[in-house]
Amino acid sequence: GENVEQHPSTLSVQEGDSAVIKCTYSDSASNYFPWYKQELGKRPQLIIDIRSNVGEKKDQRIAVTLNKTAKHFSLHITETQPEDSAVYFCAASRGSYIPTFGRGTSLIVHP
Amino acid sequence: EADIYQTPRYLVIGTGKKITLECSQTMGHDKMYWYQQDPGMELHLIHYSYGVNSTEKGDLSSESTVSRIRTEHFPLTLESARPSHTSQYLCASSDSGGQPQHFGDGTRLSIL
Numbered sequence: 433g434e435n436v437e438q439h440p441s442t443l444s445v446q447e448g449d450s451a452v453i454k455c456t457y458s459d460s461a462s463n464y465f466p467w468y469k470q471e472l473g474k475r476p477q478l479i480i481d482i483r484s485n486v487g488e489k490k491d492q493r494i495a496v497t498l499n500k501t502a503k504h505f506s507l508h509i510t511e512t513q514p515e516d517s518a519v520y521f522c523a524a525s526r527g528s529y530i531p532t533f534g535r536g537t538s539l540i541v542h543p
Numbered sequence: 544e545a546d547i548y549q550t551p552r553y554l555v556i557g558t559g560k561k562i563t564l565e566c567s568q569t570m571g572h573d574k575m576y577w578y579q580q581d582p583g584m585e586l587h588l589i590h591y592s593y594g595v596n597s598t599e600k601g602d603l604s605s606e607s608t609v610s611r612i613r614t615e616h617f618p619l620t621l622e623s624a625r626p627s628h629t630s631q632y633l634c635a636s637s638d639s640g641g642q643p644q645h646f647g648d649g650t651r652l653s654i655l
Contacts, residue, residue: 528574
């Protein structure tokens, strides 16, 4: 089955800095890669996703890049703000299969 | 507004009690899931369903059971609660394509 590794487990940055979270996956047939943000006491929510026919996708301050050859994908957050502080989860899936989640990254943005 | 609803949000109950955690979605989704999550930690899939009368166990062994008699409803039951069941339980749903998942607000369960 699919295996997703996510790093780092904790990331601490100063407000205004960039943050990068990386995930690797094992199943070369995986073709959908979402990122979820979970604020303290809240539900995980989809913030951005990418499909395997695209190398990069941007939405304002967040972007996701995908390297199919190396089987890794990354979340990039620019100009971080305190409200970006949360736990971020990556996931990988193929077709209608159950997605496999990474173990999460706790992002702390210091004012 | 279409959403996924979980009740109760918080439950504190004694050992040995039977508990049912409710999950309903108005999104018209076929697939539903239950995850166990300690606060801020990884998501562990404990049950999932592809549709009515379909239920499967997830990656994490759980003493809970689920049923799917109606498309919109996916309750989780613990026959005899134990302190080791203390955790947060998140329900999610997705369309038949499986992507992405939409999560409920969760139930925080504490067993004394």
